[in-house]
Amino acid sequence: MIVQDEVPTDGSSNRLALLRWFVSCATLSVPQAAGPVAFSLVALSLTGETKGGAAMILAMTIAQVVGAIPLTRLGKKLSSATVLRLLITFRTMALACIVLCAAFGAPFLWLIVFAAFAGAVNGAAYGYLRSVLNRFAHVSRLPRALGIAATLNEVTFVLAPVAAAGLGSISPIFALLALTILGALPAVFVPHTGSSHIEDLHSGGGSVLSPAIILWLMCAAGGGAAVAAIEIGAVAMALNFGYKPSLAIMFTVPLCLASVAGGIWISVLNRMATRRAVVCQLSLMTLGAAMAALGHSLTLTIVGAVFIGFVLAPLATHYSLSLDKLAPPHRRPEVFALLRTANAVGVIVASAALTVVSLSVALVLVTGLMFAVTLVVATASLWPQARNA
Structure with a gap:
């Protein structure tokens, strides 16, 4: 058995769903976009060097590569939107732990560990968010939707570091807190999708590495x-x-x-x-x-x-x-x-x-x-x- 999301049929509902999906898409990458600046500022305040920030980003990226497929497969029996919310919730908790560790001066190793936990879900989260788009965008409109998504992603990567630097000049904790809150928004805005269980006639079939x-x-x-x-x-x-x-x-x-x-x-x-x-x-x-x-x-x-x-x-x-x-x-x-x-x-x-x-x-x-x-x-x-x- 697999789970497939129901496709809304009302035009206005589809437009609202697309708008919510764009918001989710734009905020999904905030931790990765703002992370290099925010993490470096925190590392500088705690250790006197910025190298710790690079270590956190490295841990986040490696964990993403390692966790992408296993975490994606864990959600096969749930709707795409539900799995995305669970993954983003987990990431938000990990980022919140980084904020707490930084605020209370915990050993820097813990910040690296929680950065890895936060990064582990990034690949799977994107996979499920992209899958959600198929439920609301007709195939003829997918190029436009994906083009808009790519544009929003670049805007995020331009603005997020600037915002992190501005907030970090006040307090590195503020930058981390903003990163955590904005990174949680996909769980709030991802379009609601129903789910129906149907028989998978080709269970286990089809290669993902053709x-x-x-x-x-x-x-x-x-x-x-x-x-x-x-x-x-x-x-x-x-x-x-x-x-x-x-x-x-x-x-x-x-x-x-x-x-x-x-x-x-x-x-x-x-x-x-x-x-x-x-x-x-x-x-x-x-x-x-x-x-x-x-x-x-x-x-x-x-x-x-x-x-x-x-x-x-x-x-x-x-x-x-x-x-x-x-x-x-x-x-x-x-x-x-x-x-x-x-x-x-x-x-x-x-x-x-x-x-x-x-x-x-x-x-x-x-x-x-x-x-x-x-x-x-x-x-x-x-x-x-x-x-x-």
């Missing part, structure tokens, strides 16, 4: 690495060009603004890209990564960041729509959780590269990864069955 699915997961990982390399390496790039560390925003802000523009573009277009368009978009992202890796001039590096940002939302939308068609219906949350996890793996790869080798070498490695992914997609497009994936 070659076509793996292809798009690889693309998501490559894109995640490219974006992370720019965002994480922004300070080092600013220093390389002779600017102050605070001017790292010269690279991150254009990337985010371009991503917002890309999200708006795909929302207006409201259709799934062709395979040829996807190859062109991947090529543009590869070119952007290469321009950043060359470090020839400040202007070219910023343009490279813009190229990466502009195709981010269109590509993410295509991956999501492709996996929507490829995933067995009863395993969609699991596949969407893998999509978010693949992106997180890309972030980990970029972070590790920037930690182990120099900025220029790390950017070259990321460019190589993007080139390989683009080549695989272009080659796969030569087969008719792959073009339909």
Whole structure:
């Protein structure tokens, strides 16, 4: 037996459900977006160094990768909305424990542990939230809805760190508290869905790691690495060009603004890209990564960041729509959780590269990864069955 949510039939109810879903989507990533700043400020106040904040983010990201599939599978007999509320409630409790530990001066190791608990649900939560969208958005409107969601996600990643920095200047605890409250909103706003138990005629059938699915997961990982390399390496790039560390925003802000523009573009277009368009978009992202890796001039590096940002939302939308068609219906949350996890793996790869080798070498490695992914997609497009994936 599996659980499927009922699909509301009233038009106004669907519009309200979509609005609530957008709010849930925009706030789901607040802990991840504000975390680097908020956690670093707390670590600085408790230990005198910011390294603890990086350790908390690392623990949160690794836990997300580890917990994505097991936690998604635990919710198979509940409706998607119900599982999402349970996961967000668990995350909120973990974040609240971080606030209490920071407030009462607990050993910093406990903050890292609770950060891991909070991060463990992120992949599964995204998988179920994305699954909820199918209940309210007609297939013809999914590209627009996903484009809007991608735009809101970028806005979150732009505003959340700023808000965390502002509140953290008053008190790091305030930043953590705001992060916790806003991160709990998906549990409140996720659309209410009924549930009906139906017989799963293909129980256990359908693979979540078919070659076509793996292809798009690889693309998501490559894109995640490219974006992370720019965002994480922004300070080092600013220093390389002779600017102050605070001017790292010269690279991150254009990337985010371009991503917002890309999200708006795909929302207006409201259709799934062709395979040829996807190859062109991947090529543009590869070119952007290469321009950043060359470090020839400040202007070219910023343009490279813009190229990466502009195709981010269109590509993410295509991956999501492709996996929507490829995933067995009863395993969609699991596949969407893998999509978010693949992106997180890309972030980990970029972070590790920037930690182990120099900025220029790390950017070259990321460019190589993007080139390989683009080549695989272009080659796969030569087969008719792959073009339909």
